[in-house]
Amino acid sequence: MARSIHDLTTPALLIDTTAFEANLAAMDAVLPGEALRPHVKATKSTALARHLAAGGHHGFCAATPREIEGLVAAGLTDDLLLANETLDTARLGALADRANITVAVDSDETIAAASTGGVRSVLIDVNVGLPRCGCDPADAPRLGEAARSAGLEVRGVMGYEGHLMMVADRTERVERTAEAMNLLLAAAAEVGGDVVSGGGTGTFDVNTHCTEIQAGSYALMDTDYAKLDLPFSKALSVLATVVSVSAKGWIIADAGLKAFGMDHGNPSWDDGEVFFCSDEHITLLPNTFESWRVGDRVRLWSAHVDPTVARHERFQLVNGDQVVDTWEIDLRHW
Amino acid sequence: MARSIHDLTTPALLIDTTAFEANLAAMDAVLPGEALRPHVKATKSTALARHLAAGGHHGFCAATPREIEGLVAAGLTDDLLLANETLDTARLGALADRANITVAVDSDETIAAASTGGVRSVLIDVNVGLPRCGCDPADAPRLGEAARSAGLEVRGVMGYEGHLMMVADRTERVERTAEAMNLLLAAAAEVGGDVVSGGGTGTFDVNTHCTEIQAGSYALMDTDYAKLDLPFSKALSVLATVVSVSAKGWIIADAGLKAFGMDHGNPSWDDGEVFFCSDEHITLLPNTFESWRVGDRVRLWSAHVDPTVARHERFQLVNGDQVVDTWEIDLRHW
Numbered sequence: 001m002a003r004s005i006h007d008l009t010t011p012a013l014l015i016d017t018t019a020f021e022a023n024l025a026a027m028d029a030v031l032p033g034e035a036l037r038p039h040v041k042a043t044k045s046t047a048l049a050r051h052l053a054a055g056g057h058h059g060f061c062a063a064t065p066r067e068i069e070g071l072v073a074a075g076l077t078d079d080l081l082l083a084n085e086t087l088d089t090a091r092l093g094a095l096a097d098r099a100n101i102t103v104a105v106d107s108d109e110t111i112a113a114a115s116t117g118g119v120r121s122v123l124i125d126v127n128v129g130l131p132r133c134g135c136d137p138a139d140a141p142r143l144g145e146a147a148r149s150a151g152l153e154v155r156g157v158m159g160y161e162g163h164l165m166m167v168a169d170r171t172e173r174v175e176r177t178a179e180a181m182n183l184l185l186a187a188a189a190e191v192g193g194d195v196v197s198g199g200g201t202g203t204f205d206v207n208t209h210c211t212e213i214q215a216g217s218y219a220l221m222d223t224d225y226a227k228l229d230l231p232f233s234k235a236l237s238v239l240a241t242v243v244s245v246s247a248k249g250w251i252i253a254d255a256g257l258k259a260f261g262m263d264h265g266n267p268s269w270d271d272g273e274v275f276f277c278s279d280e281h282i283t284l285l286p287n288t289f290e291s292w293r294v295g296d297r298v299r300l301w302s303a304h305v306d307p308t309v310a311r312h313e314r315f316q317l318v319n320g321d322q323v324v325d326t327w328e329i330d331l332r333h334w
Numbered sequence: 335m336a337r338s339i340h341d342l343t344t345p346a347l348l349i350d351t352t353a354f355e356a357n358l359a360a361m362d363a364v365l366p367g368e369a370l371r372p373h374v375k376a377t378k379s380t381a382l383a384r385h386l387a388a389g390g391h392h393g394f395c396a397a398t399p400r401e402i403e404g405l406v407a408a409g410l411t412d413d414l415l416l417a418n419e420t421l422d423t424a425r426l427g428a429l430a431d432r433a434n435i436t437v438a439v440d441s442d443e444t445i446a447a448a449s450t451g452g453v454r455s456v457l458i459d460v461n462v463g464l465p466r467c468g469c470d471p472a473d474a475p476r477l478g479e480a481a482r483s484a485g486l487e488v489r490g491v492m493g494y495e496g497h498l499m500m501v502a503d504r505t506e507r508v509e510r511t512a513e514a515m516n517l518l519l520a521a522a523a524e525v526g527g528d529v530v531s532g533g534g535t536g537t538f539d540v541n542t543h544c545t546e547i548q549a550g551s552y553a554l555m556d557t558d559y560a561k562l563d564l565p566f567s568k569a570l571s572v573l574a575t576v577v578s579v580s581a582k583g584w585i586i587a588d589a590g591l592k593a594f595g596m597d598h599g600n601p602s603w604d605d606g607e608v609f610f611c612s613d614e615h616i617t618l619l620p621n622t623f624e625s626w627r628v629g630d631r632v633r634l635w636s637a638h639v640d641p642t643v644a645r646h647e648r649f650q651l652v653n654g655d656q657v658v659d660t661w662e663i664d665l666r667h668w
Contacts, residue, residue: 009422009668010422011668041613041614063613063614064614084577084588084614084615085577085578085586085628086577086588087575087577087628087629088343088344088575106578107578107579107628109627109628109629110577110578110628127580131580131582131584131609131610131617132578132586132612132615132617133577133586133615134578136581162612241421241422243418243419243444243467244419244440244441244444244466244467244468245441246461246465247470248465250465252466252467254418254420257595257597257641258595258640258641258644261591261592261596262595262596262597262641263591263596263611275465276465277597278466278496279375279397279640279641280375280397280398280418281418281466281467283465283466293443294421294441294443294444295421295443306592306613307591307592307596307613310592310645311644311645312667313667333646333647334343334345
C-alpha cells in the first residue's frame, strides 16, 4: 500500500516519477540503447541503474571503484567503464572474471596500475580542454601502444568536455563541443579501437561526435542544469518539515546543508526565497507568510544533483504525494 | 599493528591525534566536565563521544533524532539534549526509559509534539538574534507555563548565538555575546529551571553567561574557525591520491566535492592552491610542480567540519603517517 509523503521521516529525497520517466523518454528519443552509457555517479543507485538497463542501456559509466563493485554485485556486468584514473586497480581486477570492466588511463603509471591490478581493457583518456585528467592529445598514440605492450586491450579513447556543459548559448555549445571532439577524434584515429566516449547532460545532443555519451544528471536534474535549454525537468527534491514559524516573517524547515550538495549554492523553493542554510535547518522567506504552520511540508530543489544524492541513504519515488517505491542509494562512498 | 596511511583507500578522513588531544585539553582548561555539553553534530561518532565522556563530559548535545538514538544505543544516556525543534518526537519518547532526554521547544506545536511523543523534559528555545528557531524572548514565560501544563519538566532555557560565532574581533564578540545572552538570562529568570544552554566553538570562552556551552567543532576544527583567535588547531584532513599529473602545471587528486562540505568554499592545501573541485576530483596548482608524481598522497583541509564529516563513513586516527585507530561515523543521516 502506498504511503503518503507525510509519513516520511524528513529530510527525505524524493524522485517525482512523472518527471523522471519523461526525462528518460526524452533522452531515449535522442540516444537509445548503447548510444547512451548512463553515468551512475549522478544517481548512485543500482535500483535506478536496473531501471535504465530495462530501458535498453546495458553499459554504465562510473566515477569510483566502489560504483563498479556495486554494479557488479547487482549483476549489471555487461560493459562497465570507470571513466576516471585510479591506482586502486586490484579491486577491479578481482572482478574481471565476472564483468566486462574498462578503465580510463592517461599516463604510464595508470597503465602500469591497470596491468598489475588485473584490469583487462582500457580507454586512453584524452584532455579536450577541461583542466583535469586526460593526456595531451599528442601523447595518446604513445600511451595506446604502451597499454597494448602491457597486455591491455585498448578499446578506444574518451575525452570529457566538462568545461562546456554549462555554456548557455546553444550555438556556442555546438561549436566548442565540435572543437573539443575534433581533438578526441584525431587521437581516436591514431589510437585505434571502436569506442569514442564523452559528453554529458549539457552536450547530450550537440556532441554528435562520440560513439557513446556519458550522461547521468538528465534523469533527476537540478536547478543549475535547468537553466539550459534541455528537454529535461527537475525530478529530484528534498522534502522537509516546518519546525518553527517566526513572527519576524521566516519559517524554518529541517533540511540543511547536510541534506544538499552546496557547491552550486543554496537550494531553491517555489513558494518563496531561501534565506540561508544551517547544518540541519533551512530558513525560508515565504511569499505568503501567513499561511505557514509548524508541521507543514516543503519541497526544495537541489542546485547540484550529484553531491545531493550522495548525502542520502535512499530515494523515495513519489507520484504526487504518494510514495510508490523506495530505491537504496547503494553506490556511495569509495 | 598500525598501518600506514599509504595503505588506505582514498579519499579517507584523517584525525591527527596530536592536534585532536591538544584541542580537547585546551577546551577542558576552560570548560571542564559539565560546563561543556559537546555537540555531536560536528563529529557524528559515538566512538569520539565516548572519548569525550571518558574525559569528564557526560552530557551531549545533538541536532537530529538519529543522533539521540545513536547515543542511546551506545550507552551514552546520562543527559542528552536535542537542541533543535522536532515533531518526530515518538522516536525520542520510545527511549525515555533508557536515557535522560531533553528537547528544545519554541512553540505550542512543538510542546504538544513533545508531550504526545512521550518526551519528559524540555528547554524553552529563545531567539537571541540568529534568524532561525527560538521563540521571542517575551513569549518564553508563557511557553514555559504551557510546557508545565502539558506535563513536561522545564529544565530551563537555551539560546544559540550562531550569528556571532565568526565575529573576528574578540572585543566585539564579547560585547555582542553579552547582549544576546542578556536576552536569554532575562528569559531564564522568568521561565525557571537550572539550565541556561548556549554557545559554540566561536564563543566558548566569551560566553560566560550560560551554565553549559554547546561546542563541537573545536575538537576537529576547519579553515573557517581557524581564522579566529581560538586555542584550537586543525585536526581533520582528507587524504587523497594523485591520479594524474598534467604538463600544464596542475595535478589531480581523487577527493572531490563529494568528500567535502562545500558551503564554506573549497578545501585548502598547504603545498599550493586549490584550482577547483569536481565530484570526485580536485585540481591542484602545486607551488613546486616538478616534484609531484602519480601515486603521491596529499592532505586537504576542510572549510567546514560538520558537513565534511557527514560525507564519510569513518575517521582514521593518525599519528604522523601511522593509522592508530578507526572510529565509525555512525550518527549520520536522519
